[in-house]
Amino acid sequence: MIADMADEGDKFVEGAPDSPPELRAGAGYLLARLGAESRRRWARMLAEHGMTPHHYGALMTLDNLKVTHQQRLAELIGVDPRNAVSVVDFLERRGLIERTRDRADRRRHAIALTEEGRAVIDGLRRAGDGVERDMLGGLTGDERTALHDLLHRLFEVTVDR
Amino acid sequence: MIADMADEGDKFVEGAPDSPPELRAGAGYLLARLGAESRRRWARMLAEHGMTPHHYGALMTLDNLKVTHQQRLAELIGVDPRNAVSVVDFLERRGLIERTRDRADRRRHAIALTEEGRAVIDGLRRAGDGVERDMLGGLTGDERTALHDLLHRLFEVTVDR
DNA sequence: TATTGTTATACTCTATAACTATA
DNA sequence: TATAGTTATAGAGTATAACAATA
Numbered sequence: 001m002i003a004d005m006a007d008e009g010d011k012f013v014e015g016a017p018d019s020p021p022e023l024r025a026g027a028g029y030l031l032a033r034l035g036a037e038s039r040r041r042w043a044r045m046l047a048e049h050g051m052t053p054h055h056y057g058a059l060m061t062l063d064n065l066k067v068t069h070q071q072r073l074a075e076l077i078g079v080d081p082r083n084a085v086s087v088v089d090f091l092e093r094r095g096l097i098e099r100t101r102d103r104a105d106r107r108r109h110a111i112a113l114t115e116e117g118r119a120v121i122d123g124l125r126r127a128g129d130g131v132e133r134d135m136l137g138g139l140t141g142d143e144r145t146a147l148h149d150l151l152h153r154l155f156e157v158t159v160d161r
Numbered sequence: 162m163i164a165d166m167a168d169e170g171d172k173f174v175e176g177a178p179d180s181p182p183e184l185r186a187g188a189g190y191l192l193a194r195l196g197a198e199s200r201r202r203w204a205r206m207l208a209e210h211g212m213t214p215h216h217y218g219a220l221m222t223l224d225n226l227k228v229t230h231q232q233r234l235a236e237l238i239g240v241d242p243r244n245a246v247s248v249v250d251f252l253e254r255r256g257l258i259e260r261t262r263d264r265a266d267r268r269r270h271a272i273a274l275t276e277e278g279r280a281v282i283d284g285l286r287r288a289g290d291g292v293e294r295d296m297l298g299g300l301t302g303d304e305r306t307a308l309h310d311l312l313h314r315l316f317e318v319t320v321d322r
Numbered sequence: 323t324a325t326t327g328t329t330a331t332a333c334t335c336t337a338t339a340a341c342t343a344t345a
Numbered sequence: 346t347a348t349a350g351t352t353a354t355a356g357a358g359t360a361t362a363a364c365a366a367t368a
Contacts, residue, residue: 033316078197
């Protein structure tokens, strides 16, 4: 038999006798949980531009790398190379990227942003700043910076290189 | 026309003339990207136990709260209350949680872990430690701690309370 | 009239198998 | 034989609409 609910945390002040235990979870799980939250918010914003987080990631990555090929792009944005095809197709149809055969290895397609792609990115970046402020607004400036640095480093050691 | 690919980053040493620009992205996007990576790894591990990240999250959350109701649980694990039904159903059928009507508000179902649920959690936690070491192994101990603290705080200010 | 939980369903994302063309 | 890209498909995950019981 279950007695009373213990989830009305906001009714208790810090250190009160009945204050519920902190929600404790590992960093890996929290990363997955908060990542889903962040993804949801990005997806909602990007949907207004007719895009998905993968499209955004691809544009952003190409803006950094200038040129790359599909397999590498897929790796960096975190999709299986087989599923990257439709992502790249979509952006190409919209005229935001161009896909040309690599002369040295004709199996490969070199991918790069078009002029229009670069223009679109600027708009998305501005919209993205709003999402980020909303998601991380509860943190101090120092905390946001520290989190950004740590995530950037984690990205390097897990997916990049 | 696209000239050469610029993605063979590992061939260049730091500061070399042709070294590719760092992959720069905002904290919100990185959080979504790395969250998906973490989720994938958790999902793979949990599949061996016939579970999903949501099931894990529900068990972990109940272990912290002891008792709660479905809406609150759904909020904490990040699923729509309507979709939390099948998550709770699954765990109840496995005998890991028990669902009893709240006497004070008979619309509500009080949810709590069973003895067996607590035992299963111990096993999952051990398996989860392996996933976490794998995911965060490239960071130093201090970095892992700092990241964990920041994620925990972000969880508080975004979804909890 | 609002809230808790439920059922049902459509849609998106992700994972995977099988193929073509180049190397 | 291995790799880059493609096509196709099934399953998991997510979002949404409509409803019953209770407040």
